[in-house]
Amino acid sequence: MDIGRAFTYPFEDKDWLKKIAIGGVVTIVPIVNFIAVGYMFRTLRNLLEGQETPLPEWDDWGGDFMLGLIPALAGIVYQIPTWILSMISGLFGGGDSAIGALMGVLFGCLSAIYGIALAVILPAMYIRYARSGEFNTFFQFPEAIAFIRENLSEYIMAVLMIIVAFIAAGIVGGIACGIGAIFTTFIAMLVTAHLLAQVDRGPMPTPTDTGTF
DSSP states (O other), X not given: OOHHHHXXXXXXXXXXXXXXXHHHHHHTSTTTHHHHHHHHHHHHHXXXXXXXXXXXXXXXXXXXXXXXXXXXXXXXXXXXXXXXXXXXXXXXXXXXXXHHHHHHHHHHHHHHHHHHHHHHHHHHHHHHHHHHOOGGGGGOHHHHXXXXXXXXXXXXXXXXXXXXXXXXXXXXXXXXXXXXXHHHHHHHHHHHHHHHHHHHHOSOOOTTOOOOO
16 A cells, blocks of 8 residues: 555645645535535545546536535434434433443443444445445445455555544644644545545556556
8 A cells, every 4th residue: 555645646736736725615614515525535436447636626516515415414324323322321321320320331332332333334435435426335334344354454554544644634734723724634535535545446556657557
């Protein structure tokens, strides 16, 4: 996996400054930020098809909005078990008995485990969704798990690097009193797209490589 490439490829687009600036601004606006999410998936789709640069143009706001809305809707469905477990944990945890406290901790742990499992499997679903654009992709768990097993080492590395990318985005963005995070967060999204594409396709050749896909 070419980790360095994932962090540098956006800046090879001659219009990278404009595209990242637009993405950064769009990202911070509630609801409108679905467009930025859709743009990330469009970038991922291009990468899966072997088109690393240039970055997509900001010329399909409606399409990007719908492309970003579907994962958000799936996320709401995913959160239902978390809400239920958290409510149960709160009900039991509010009691004075030892059993009630124990049950509260138990359901709280179940909620945490569910959240971790979801965080692990979602990137695989993102890759599949970028290809299909279909809502039901987010509920095809056997296929997603099979994909993870087939690409386990690269997948783990990609997930870890995605976490690193967003942590770095927060740190670097915070240097400018938090304003910079507007843009570094969007860059982290583009890095995420590249890392996920590498899991599916393998490292991508740089412009100086002579190999073919």
